[in-house]
Amino acid sequence: xxxxxxxxxxxxxxxxxxxxxxxxxxxxxxxxxxxxxxxxxxxxxxxxxxxxxxxxxxxxxxxxxxxxxxxxxxxxxxxxxxxxxxxxxxxxxxxxxxxxxxxxxxxxxxxxxxxxxxxxxxxxxxxxxxxxxxxxxxxxxxxxxxxxxxxxxxxxxxxxxxxxxxxxxxxxxxxxxxxxxxxxxxxxxxxxxxxxxxxxxxxxxxxxxxxxxxxxxxxxxxxxxxxxxxxxxxxxxxxxxxxxxxx
Numbered sequence: 001x002x003x004x005x006x007x008x009x010x011x012x013x014x015x016x017x018x019x020x021x022x023x024x025x026x027x028x029x030x031x032x033x034x035x036x037x038x039x040x041x042x043x044x045x046x047x048x049x050x051x052x053x054x055x056x057x058x059x060x061x062x063x064x065x066x067x068x069x070x071x072x073x074x075x076x077x078x079x080x081x082x083x084x085x086x087x088x089x090x091x092x093x094x095x096x097x098x099x100x101x102x103x104x105x106x107x108x109x110x111x112x113x114x115x116x117x118x119x120x121x122x123x124x125x126x127x128x129x130x131x132x133x134x135x136x137x138x139x140x141x142x143x144x145x146x147x148x149x150x151x152x153x154x155x156x157x158x159x160x161x162x163x164x165x166x167x168x169x170x171x172x173x174x175x176x177x178x179x180x181x182x183x184x185x186x187x188x189x190x191x192x193x194x195x196x197x198x199x200x201x202x203x204x205x206x207x208x209x210x211x212x213x214x215x216x217x218x219x220x221x222x223x224x225x226x227x228x229x230x231x232x233x234x235x236x237x238x239x240x241x242x243x244x245x246x247x
Contacts, residue, residue: 002031004085006077006108007169009161010095011055014048021098022047022062023055024073025158027149027166028080036151037073038159040065055158068102081107086186090114090129090165092193111186112193113168119192120175122200129164138167196239216244 008026013019020043028035040057042065052058068074077099085108089095092112099106117127124135133139145163146153153160176185176192202208207215207222216223223241226233 004080005029005088006080006085007088007162007166008077008095009089009158009165010098011057011158012051012098013043013045014051015094018045019048019051019098020045020101021068022057023158024068024071024077025162026073026077027159027162028076034149035076036149036159037076038157038162039071039073041068041071041074042066043068074102074104077104081105083107083109085109086111086190088113088165088169090161090168109190110193111169111189113165113172113189115197116172116176116189116192117168118197119195120172120179122198129161129168132168132171133164136168136171138164138171141167197236198243199236199240212240212244216241216246220245 006026006028008024010021010025011023012021021041022043023038023040025038026036028037040062042062047057047059047062081104087096087106087108088111090112091114092110096104096106096110113129114127117124117132121127124131142153142160142163145167149163151159151163153163172189173185176183176188180188200211202210202212202215207219212223223245227238227241
C-alpha cells in the first residue's frame with residue numbers, strides 16, 4: 001500500500017487541559033489521489049474569547065454539528081492511522097494532545113514542521129506558521145495551490161492553515177535536502193522532529209538576549225538552578241543548558 005501524507009490542523013475551544021477540538025482540517029496526499037477533509041464539530045466546552053480572537057469560530061458556527069468522533073473527517077483519520085503513513089503538523093504536540101482527548105492515539109510517523117524549522121533555520125526571529133507565510137512569501141502561492149486541489153478557502157477555516165503548511169513543508173523539504181545531502185528528506189524530517197533542539201539564546205528571564213554559552217561562563221549557578229528548580233523547563237532547554245555547561 002502506498003504511503004500517505006496527512007497534513008493537519010485543528011481549531012479548538014482554547015489551549016487548556018479541558019479544551020476540545022471544534023474543527024478538524026487536513027489534506028491527504030497519496031501516490032496519485034488527494035483527499036480534503038474539513039469539518040466543524042460541537043464540543044461540551046464553551047469556546048473561550050481568546051480562542052475566538054485567534055480563529056474566529058463562534059458558538060453559532062458549531063451549534064447542531066456532530067461530535068468530533070462522529071465526523072467523517074475523524075473517522076477517515078482513524079482509517080489512516082498506520083505507521084506506514086505520515087502526519088505533518090506545525091507544533092504537533094498540541095494537536096495530537098487535543099486529538100487524544102477524542103480517543104485518537106496516533107500511530108503515524110510524525111513530522112513537526114515547527115521543530116524541523118527550528119533545526120534547519122535556527123536564526124529566524126520566529127518559527128510560527130504565519131511568520132513563514134510572509135517571510136517565505138507563501139501567501140503568493142496559496143490561491144494557485146487551492147485551485148489545484150479544488151479547495152475553496154473561507155474565513156474561519158482550518159484548511160487555510162493546512163494549505164500554508166503544505167507549502168511550508170515543500171520549502172523545508174528543499175532546505176533539508178540541501179543541508180543533509182544524500183539523505184531521504186522525509187525520513188530526515190521525522191528524525192529531526194525527535195531530536196532535541198540546541199537553543200543558543202535566552203528568550204526570557206534576566207538573561208534575555210544573551211547567548212547560553214555566555215551565561216554559562218558568567219552565571220553558571222543560575223543555569224544549574226534552572227535545571228534543579230524550574231519544573232516547566234522543556235527538554236530542549238534542559239539539553240541546551242547541559243551542553244552550555246559542558247555536562
